[in-house]
Amino acid sequence: MKHAIIPLMLLLSLFTGCSKDEIKTSVAVEQTINASALPVKASEYIAENYPAEIIAAVVQVTNGSAMYIVALNTLEQLAFDHNGGFLGN
Secondary structure: OHHHHHHHHHHHHHHOOOOHHHHHHOOOEEEEEOHHHOOHHHHHHHHHHOOOOOEEEEEEEEOOOEEEEEEEOOOOEEEEOOOOOEEEO
16 A cells, blocks of 8 residues: 555646646656666665665656656655655655
């Protein structure tokens, strides 16, 4: 259940407060990317706060700006904004 919270929050934020026309044009696109494509700030945060963990997957969500969801080998998920600023897990 914990792993589904971030994607559900993302979907909810897309539909909250949008008009019918905005909903049609604000569809998020998810793409798996290499960890090397993360912003430097996000990579530094992970290295500093999770030094023993391995990045298992990175998903870039695009909807006007980019957001990154990082899955660690511990099954923990971390969310970052388009600049690499930590948003939460």
